[in-house]
Amino acid sequence: MTFAGSLQEGGGPRVRLHRSYLRGTDHWSSPKLPQPQWQEDGVHRTCSISQESPPGLPLPSSPGQVAPEGGSFGPLSTSVPSGGSGIGRACCQVLAREGARLVVTDINLQAAKHTLTLLPGGQQHVAVAMDVKDRRSVEDAMKFAQDQCDAPPSLLVNCAGVATFALISEADDDLWQKIIDVNLKGIFLVTQAFATSLLDNGKDSKGAIVNIASILGKTGHTYLGGYSASKGGVISLTKTCAAELASKAIRVNCVLPGLIDTPMAAGASEEILENHKRLTPLGRLGHPEEVAEVVAFLLSERSSYMVGACVEVTGGYAM
Numbered sequence: 001m002t003f004a005g006s007l008q009e010g011g012g013p014r015v016r017l018h019r020s021y022l023r024g025t026d027h028w029s030s031p032k033l034p035q036p037q038w039q040e041d042g043v044h045r046t047c048s049i050s051q052e053s054p055p056g057l058p059l060p061s062s063p064g065q066v067a068p069e070g071g072s073f074g075p076l077s078t079s080v081p082s083g084g085s086g087i088g089r090a091c092c093q094v095l096a097r098e099g100a101r102l103v104v105t106d107i108n109l110q111a112a113k114h115t116l117t118l119l120p121g122g123q124q125h126v127a128v129a130m131d132v133k134d135r136r137s138v139e140d141a142m143k144f145a146q147d148q149c150d151a152p153p154s155l156l157v158n159c160a161g162v163a164t165f166a167l168i169s170e171a172d173d174d175l176w177q178k179i180i181d182v183n184l185k186g187i188f189l190v191t192q193a194f195a196t197s198l199l200d201n202g203k204d205s206k207g208a209i210v211n212i213a214s215i216l217g218k219t220g221h222t223y224l225g226g227y228s229a230s231k232g233g234v235i236s237l238t239k240t241c242a243a244e245l246a247s248k249a250i251r252v253n254c255v256l257p258g259l260i261d262t263p264m265a266a267g268a269s270e271e272i273l274e275n276h277k278r279l280t281p282l283g284r285l286g287h288p289e290e291v292a293e294v295v296a297f298l299l300s301e302r303s304s305y306m307v308g309a310c311v312e313v314t315g316g317y318a319m
């Protein structure tokens, strides 16, 4: 089945809109929209309007609504981060705190299972092995997630990644291919499986995806040519997915971390670490939780008007 062929047509949920406008302005004159009921208080005109959202333009379920007490995510929300380490594990911890029910995936199942032991809250989280560069593995994991939760996941963090340090003059084909397969093709495969299962579930399904790119996707970096190129691809892929899926009520955004204190960063030389800190106005590496908090915001309804955004979490590096 092709990706486009699996998408369903149709608008979002029935919503009620409330808008206040200064006297004399009328933003509801489009013939496509129903006429509003106006109320006057001497200064403002206020209108209430109930409408079906037009096809392809889903509206937030409750515009302006703040996060519900007890977390940003309802008990039925599920998420599929690559959560066995570093930023992914921190995402799991923050999302669980915010009420999400998690399916923690990683190529390293033991690491994903260990993440489960660190999660707060009483939700029934599960772990499953998934190799993001292998279509079969991705589709099996997505089916497992759907079966475990009796519904497809509605939130996704694409966090799996590898980094290998080599000058362009020394990098070989295998090194280049592995980086592109995990960091870029992996996001394509997982996003496709996630969106297909969510959209096959019915037209009221809403979702959000956050891709973990890198500030190096914008700047490039010596010794990290393949890695930086893959992350530049993630930025571009995020925007394409965002454009294609927004009308299907799935928002896609990405985060561009600077250097974050994880096992991946531990692979960098002392010279690279010191140089990066020197060029970072905050003068330190970031903590995985500082990225995870932004991811949680981008997954939540608090960012309901953000689509295709690339949010830098860098301590000011390369701003």
Ligand SMILES: NC(=O)c1ccc[n+]([C@@H]2O[C@H](COP(=O)([O-])OP(=O)(O)OC[C@H]3O[C@@H](n4cnc5c(N)ncnc54)[C@H](O)[C@@H]3O)[C@@H](O)[C@H]2O)c1
Pocket: 082, 083, 084, 085, 086, 087, 088, 105, 106, 107, 108, 111, 130, 131, 132, 133, 158, 159, 160, 161, 162, 163, 182, 212, 213, 214, 215, 256, 257, 258, 259, 260, 261, 262, 263, 264, 265
């Ligand atoms: N640490 C940083 O400085 C930094 C900066 C910018 C972006 N990032 C990105 O953040 C993401 C997380 O990185 P991290 O720093 O937490 O690194 P990490 O090494 O701690 O975690 C990476 C995780 O990806 C998993 N993984 C690797 N290959 C996989 C595959 N084929 N399928 C499924 N899972 C796989 C690993 O098992 C590991 O759990 C990566 O995409 C990375 O590129 C990291």
